[in-house]
Amino acid sequence: MKKVICLILALVMALSLVACSRNEQNENNGNNGNNGSEVQGNGQGNNQGQGENGNSVDDEKRGGTLNIAITADATGIAAWTIAGNTADFICCWPMIEGLFSLNSDGAVVCWLADSYESDAEAKTYTIKLKDNVFFSDGSKLTAEVAKWNLDTTRERSQKATNLIGELESVDVIDDLTIRLNLSQWNSTLLYGLARECGYMYSKEAYDTLGEEAMETSPVGTGPFVQTEWQRDIKHVYKRNENYWNGDVYLDGVTISVYQTGLVAQAALESSEVDVWYNADFSVLSGMEEKGYTVALGSIYNMVPILCYNSTNEDDPFYDIRVRQAVSYAIDTETIAKTVYYGYANARNQFCVGDYYESSEVKGYPYDPAKAKELLAEAGYPNGFDTTITTLATTATKDAVTIIKEQLAEVGINVEINTLEMASYVIELTGWKSGMLLHPSGSSPCIPTQLASMFCQGLSGTVLGLSSMIRPDSVDQNLRGAISATNDEEQLRLLSQAQVDMVDTYCMYKPVAEVPMVFVKSPKLHDDGINEACFYSCTLNTAWKEK
Amino acid sequence: MFGYFLKRILVSLLTLILVSIFAFSIIHLLPGDPVKLALGEAATEEKIAQTKEEFGLDKPQAVQYINWVRNILKGDFGRSILTRERITDLLKTRLPITLSLSIPALFIGVLTGVFAGVVSAVKRGTLLDNSLAFFANFCLGVPQFWIAIMGVYVLSRELHLIPLQGYVSPSESFSGFVSHAIWPVICISLSAFAVLARQTRSNVLEVIQQDYVRTARANGIAERSVITKHTLKNALIPVVTLIGMQMRVLVGGSIIVESVFNISGLGNLLVRGINSRDYFIVEACVLVISIVTVLANFMVDIAYGFLDPRIRKSWR
Numbered sequence: 001m002k003k004v005i006c007l008i009l010a011l012v013m014a015l016s017l018v019a020c021s022r023n024e025q026n027e028n029n030g031n032n033g034n035n036g037s038e039v040q041g042n043g044q045g046n047n048q049g050q051g052e053n054g055n056s057v058d059d060e061k062r063g064g065t066l067n068i069a070i071t072a073d074a075t076g077i078a079a080w081t082i083a084g085n086t087a088d089f090i091c092c093w094p095m096i097e098g099l100f101s102l103n104s105d106g107a108v109v110c111w112l113a114d115s116y117e118s119d120a121e122a123k124t125y126t127i128k129l130k131d132n133v134f135f136s137d138g139s140k141l142t143a144e145v146a147k148w149n150l151d152t153t154r155e156r157s158q159k160a161t162n163l164i165g166e167l168e169s170v171d172v173i174d175d176l177t178i179r180l181n182l183s184q185w186n187s188t189l190l191y192g193l194a195r196e197c198g199y200m201y202s203k204e205a206y207d208t209l210g211e212e213a214m215e216t217s218p219v220g221t222g223p224f225v226q227t228e229w230q231r232d233i234k235h236v237y238k239r240n241e242n243y244w245n246g247d248v249y250l251d252g253v254t255i256s257v258y259q260t261g262l263v264a265q266a267a268l269e270s271s272e273v274d275v276w277y278n279a280d281f282s283v284l285s286g287m288e289e290k291g292y293t294v295a296l297g298s299i300y301n302m303v304p305i306l307c308y309n310s311t312n313e314d315d316p317f318y319d320i321r322v323r324q325a326v327s328y329a330i331d332t333e334t335i336a337k338t339v340y341y342g343y344a345n346a347r348n349q350f351c352v353g354d355y356y357e358s359s360e361v362k363g364y365p366y367d368p369a370k371a372k373e374l375l376a377e378a379g380y381p382n383g384f385d386t387t388i389t390t391l392a393t394t395a396t397k398d399a400v401t402i403i404k405e406q407l408a409e410v411g412i413n414v415e416i417n418t419l420e421m422a423s424y425v426i427e428l429t430g431w432k433s434g435m436l437l438h439p440s441g442s443s444p445c446i447p448t449q450l451a452s453m454f455c456q457g458l459s460g461t462v463l464g465l466s467s468m469i470r471p472d473s474v475d476q477n478l479r480g481a482i483s484a485t486n487d488e489e490q491l492r493l494l495s496q497a498q499v500d501m502v503d504t505y506c507m508y509k510p511v512a513e514v515p516m517v518f519v520k521s522p523k524l525h526d527d528g529i530n531e532a533c534f535y536s537c538t539l540n541t542a543w544k545e546k
Numbered sequence: 547m548f549g550y551f552l553k554r555i556l557v558s559l560l561t562l563i564l565v566s567i568f569a570f571s572i573i574h575l576l577p578g579d580p581v582k583l584a585l586g587e588a589a590t591e592e593k594i595a596q597t598k599e600e601f602g603l604d605k606p607q608a609v610q611y612i613n614w615v616r617n618i619l620k621g622d623f624g625r626s627i628l629t630r631e632r633i634t635d636l637l638k639t640r641l642p643i644t645l646s647l648s649i650p651a652l653f654i655g656v657l658t659g660v661f662a663g664v665v666s667a668v669k670r671g672t673l674l675d676n677s678l679a680f681f682a683n684f685c686l687g688v689p690q691f692w693i694a695i696m697g698v699y700v701l702s703r704e705l706h707l708i709p710l711q712g713y714v715s716p717s718e719s720f721s722g723f724v725s726h727a728i729w730p731v732i733c734i735s736l737s738a739f740a741v742l743a744r745q746t747r748s749n750v751l752e753v754i755q756q757d758y759v760r761t762a763r764a765n766g767i768a769e770r771s772v773i774t775k776h777t778l779k780n781a782l783i784p785v786v787t788l789i790g791m792q793m794r795v796l797v798g799g800s801i802i803v804e805s806v807f808n809i810s811g812l813g814n815l816l817v818r819g820i821n822s823r824d825y826f827i828v829e830a831c832v833l834v835i836s837i838v839t840v841l842a843n844f845m846v847d848i849a850y851g852f853l854d855p856r857i858r859k860s861w862r
Binding site: 075076083084085158159161215230231232233256257258259260262263266267269270272419420421422423425426459460461 | 576577578579580582583584585586589590591593594628629630631691695698699702703706709710711712713805806807808810814815818821822823
C-alpha cells in the first residue's frame with residue numbers, strides 16, 4: 001500500500017512540475033509579446049511581424065547566441081583605432097552602426113542617416129539624421145554628436161585621408177541635420193561614411209568613460225552591447241534591450257579567435273560556431289556539400305595584382321614590352337580556377353563587381369607566342385632571371401608558383417621571395433626589382449580605391465611608391481573620377497584611367513577578383529553577413545533555428 | 547654554502563642580462579617595422595614618425611635598450627605598439643594561464659616519464675620495454691600540433707568528450723578548467739614524458755650494472771629495494787638536470803598548443819608580438835621565459851646538493 005501511495009505522490013509531483021514549467025513558459029511568452037508590442041507601439045520596431053499567429057513567429061526566432069569564428073583579433077574597434085582589417089569590422093558589427101550602409105548590390109543606403117542631399121557646385125553634403133536613434137547608454141544621436149564623431153574621425157582615423165580626405169568641416173544646421181563641407185567635390189565620399197569613417201559613437205560615454213575605455217568597450221547604437229573583450233580570445237556581446245531599430249531576436253553574440261583553420265572548421269561542424277570567417281578555399285565545396293552556406297558577397301573584396309618595377313632603369317621591367325610580355329604569358333583563368341578553387345573570377349582590370357568595369361580595357365589574354373615575340377623585340381629572346389615577391393599566404397604562394405611555371409615557358413626564370421607581413425609592408429612600398437604579387441584588398445568604390453593606390457603625391461605605406469610609375473594621365477583621370485559631378489563622367493574618367501594603367505602603361509597585371517569567404521550554418525537566418533561585402537550586416541534581424 | 551649560493555645567483559643574473567641583450571638585439575635585427583604594421587597601409591609619414599617618437603623608437607638602439615632596462619627595474623615593461631595595452635598587465639594575466647598548463651604538464655611528464663623509464667630498464671628487452679620505447683619515440687617524432695589537432699577531431703568533434711578549444715580559470719570553475727585543459731596539458735607533457743623516459747631508462751640501465759648494485763643483490767636485498775633505494779637515487783641525478791631544462795620548454799614551448807586551443811597564455815602573446823614585430827612584447831616575453839628558466843635551473847642546482855652528498859660536501 002505504501003508503495004502505491006508513494007508512486008501516486010511521485011506522479012502528482014511530476015505532473016505538478018510539468019504543469020508549473022508550462023505556466024512559466026506561457027508567462028515568458030506573454031512578457032516577450034508585451035515587450036514587442038511596446039517597442040512597436042513606440043514606433044521603433046521593425047522585427048515585429050507577428051501576423052495572425054500573434055507572437056509565435058517571433059518566439060520561434062527569439063533566443064540563442066550567435067557564435068562567429070575569426071582567425072585573428074581586431075586591431076581596434078574605435079573609429080580611430082581601426083586599421084582596416086576584416087576582423088575590425090566584424091567585431092564592430094554587433095554594436096557599432098554608421099550613418100550609411102551598403103545594400104546587397106553594394107550601393108550606399110542610409111542607415112542612421114534618414115536622407116541626404118548633395119550639391120556638387122557648393123561642394124556640400126547635407127545629411128538629415130533619423131529622429132529615433134539612441135546609443136546603448138541611452139543618449140541620443142543628434143547633429144552635435146554626429147559632428148563630433150566626424151570631426152574625430154577626420155582628424156584621427158587611419159583611413160580618413162583616403163576615404164574622406166576632402167571633408168573640410170562639419171556644420172550643425174539643426175538638431176538633426178549636418179552639412180559636410182568639402183575642400184573639393186568628391187562623389188564617392190558616402191562610401192567612406194558607409195564604413196568606419198561614418199561610425200557613430202556615444203559622445204556622452206566618451207566624455208564620461210574616457211578615451212581608453214572607448215577604445216576597448218565603445219558605446220554605439222547597435223543591437224548588441226559588448227560586455228567582455230579578452231584580446232586574442234573573444235568578444236562577448238549581449239542584446240541591447242533599448243535598440244532603436246526594433247526588437248532583437250538573438251540573446252547575444254560571441255566572436256572567438258580560432259587561429260587554426262582546422263579547429264575552426266571542427267567548431268562549425270560541431271555547432272560550436274555558426275559563422276566561420278576566412279575559411280580556406282580548398283574546403284568550401286566540401287562545406288557546401290554538407291549543407292553549409294558559403295557567403296562570398298555580391299562584391300568581392302580582394303584583387304591580387306602582379307605589379308612590375310617600372311622605375312628601375314636596370315630592370316628588364318623598365319621596358320613596357322617586357323611588362324606586356326609577362327602579362328601575356330600569365331594565364332589568370334588557370335590561377336582563378338586552381339588557387340581559388342573556382343571561387344574567384346579572372347579580371348583584366350582592377351575591379352570588383354560589374355558597375356565600375358570598363359569595356360574599353362583590352363587587357364592581356366593568355367598568349368605565350370605573343371609574349372615570346374615581345375620579349376625578343378625587347379632584347380630578351382632567351383628570357384631573363386627575375387624575382388617575384390609576395391606575402392606568405394597559402395593562396396599567394398600557390399599563385400606565384402603557377403606564375404613561375406608559366407613564365408618558365410617563355411624563358412623567364414623566376415625566383416620566389418615570400419615574406420611574412422612585417423617584412424612585406426616594407427617591401428610593398430618599394431621593391432628593388434622584378435615583380436610583386438600584391439593581394440590588394442578593395443573597397444566597392446573603385447575610384448577611391450585606385451586613387452588611394454595610384455595617384456601622384458601619395459605618402460606612407462603605399463603600393464609601389466618608389467617602384468611603380470604614376471603617369472600624369474592616370475593621376476588626372478582618377479582625381480577627375482572622384483570629383484566628377486555625374487555618374488557618366490565618373491565612369492568615363494575611371495575607364496580612361498583603367499585603360500592607361502593596364503593597356504597603355506601596363507603598370508600591373510590584375511589576376512582575379514577574389515571573395516572574402518564566410519561559411520555559415522544553415523540554421524542561421526536574416527543575418528546579412530557578407531551579403532554585399534564585410535563592412536556591415538544585419539545582426540539586428542538575425543535569428544537561429546533551435 | 548653561502549659562497550656557492552652567491553656564485554649561482556651571480557651566474558643567474560649574468561645570464562639574464564645576456565639574454566635581455568640578445569632578445570633586444572634579435573627582434574630589432576629582424577626585418578619589419580612595427581609602427582607601419584600597427585598603423586596599417588593608410589598611415590602617413592607624419593603619423594609614423596609621431597608614433598615612433600611616442601614609443602622612443604626614434605632613438606639609437608643603445609639608448610632604447612637602456613631606457614627599456616631602466617623601466618623594467620621600475621616594474622614597467624612598456625606598452626604594446628599594436629594595441630597600446632600595458633605589457634605588465636598582460637604578463638600578469640597571461641603568465642598564470644601558461645603556468646596553470648605547464649606546471650601540471652611538467653608534473654605529469656616527470657611522473658610518467660620517470661616511471662616509464664624505470665619500468666623499461668627493469669623489464670629490458672620485453673614487449674613492455676619495446677612498447678614504451680616506441681611510444682616515447684612516437685611522442686618525440688610526431689609534431690605537437692598534429693597530436694593537438696587529432697585530439698580536437700577525435701575527442702571533441704567526434705566523441706564530444708572535451709570542449710574544442712578555450713580556457714577556463716581554475717578559480718572560476720575547477721571542472722571547467724580540467725575539461726578544457728586536459729588535452730592541452732597532455733599534449734605539452736608528451737615531450738617531457740618522452741625525453742625523461744628515454745633518459746631515465748638509459749641511466750637506470752647504467753647504474754643497475756654497477757658493482758654496488760650487484761653487491762646489494764648478492765647480499766639478498768629485495769629487488770624493489772635495490773631499485774628504489776640504491777639505483778634510482780643515483781640514476782635520477784642527470785634526470786633532474788633534464789627536468790630543469792624541460793621547464794623552459796614547457797613555458798616557452800606551449801606556443802603551438804596555445805595557438806591550437808586558443809588559450810591566451812604567454813606563448814600566444816609571444817606569437818602575436820613576433821608577427822606584429824611588437825618589440826616590447828617580444829622582449830618582455832623572452833625575458834620572462836628566461837627568468838623562469840634561470841629560476842628552474844637555480845632550483846635544480848640546489849636540488850643536486852640534496853640528491854648527491856658529494857656536491858653537498860663541496861658547498862662547505
